[in-house]
Amino acid sequence: MVFGKSCSQCSVRDAALCGVLADADLAPMAAHGTQRRLARGETLIRAGDPVRLCANIQRGLMKISHTNPAGQEVILGLLWPGDFVGTPFLDGGPAPHDVVALGAVSLCVFAQGTIERTMADHPLMQRQLLSRTLAELGQVRGSLSRLARATALARVAGFIAQTAQRHRADSEDERQIELPLSRGEMADLLGLTIETVSRQMTRLKAAGVIGLPGGRRVLIQDPHALAEAAEDHV
Template structure:
């Protein structure tokens, strides 16, 4: 498909092989996330303008996209793969604040710098716009803001659910809750649920759930001992007792 010049560029000290290619032609109409992304509500005219101003970005697993504090000049829609968003304390403690999946966007900032770090969890491709282009297009297409508001509101709802998990759940509940939400997403995206793929490392899971890797590991083995799940591989889970898992996940 589209060939791109691949380059290794340090982004703020972060080494990432990130390839970019400007696109010719009318990709937007045939975009894989056409029906789900913020641009789903745009008419053909606006889509044509988007086609002018977007760029495709390809990331390898673990590549950084942007960092907290960088100038927020770009805005991205995820086409494929997944990103993680994280925040750090000065001494290195990390909290993953969310995962970004195909159709969702990242990089919309309240101020003029990004407020978190975005990195690729897997290989990923993204559709990139400059914030100024986006604003321009948005002004002529008010339904875009309304769509983005709805999507942001969804993200906020998830964030609040996650606060309940972080502040009030115990380790087994956190893990169970994590697994059920992965299961939901996988089945929503027509991906296999048995075994379920865990696309992220134990460290990522730990930093997402507010635990250590040791506790994550121990909790998995405990759930396994309790016959609630099985771990055919480190990165695959299959659920034996869904009742019990859901029970735990609810708190």
């Protein structure tokens, strides 16, 4: 894959931006992809409905969320550019959760029937999908551990640190990041309330660990102390 080459399938200018092509083993897939865009708040997959697609995120973030019987929303995870969503299988059963765009999103959508045939012909591609899914399973189990025992401070600090890591690649200023979520969304993701999230942010700011220049921006003043705070368990 030549850097700078455009992705013919997805009409993305730089091939590197087309998540799916970043991995050579997944290339056979790209031939069957079609472009789709979502606006903020649009639902791609609704819990309970049969999953009719498999897609790779090119730009923007999505949330996997669940609304419990009491009507509270819980954000079960975020999907970043390069991540897959949905299932390549037609008979994958009903979707376990909602998948919703957090902002403007571009996707490479693959038809399930086609992709399943493609997989049969390209074991390496399927291998790569399995490998990624196993890795994700490990990640999700990691966040279980945070929700089980971490203090509010550790959850918030951990989220900021993790977001910073994701941003590091494509950032002009190493130390300044823009959180992809509102305080309310952070609360839903971390299993806290808006007020508690806000208080912990203030606390980190007061301790000189971070700066809050306004909006969703965070200035990481003391990365070491931030990592330390993220490990603060009861």
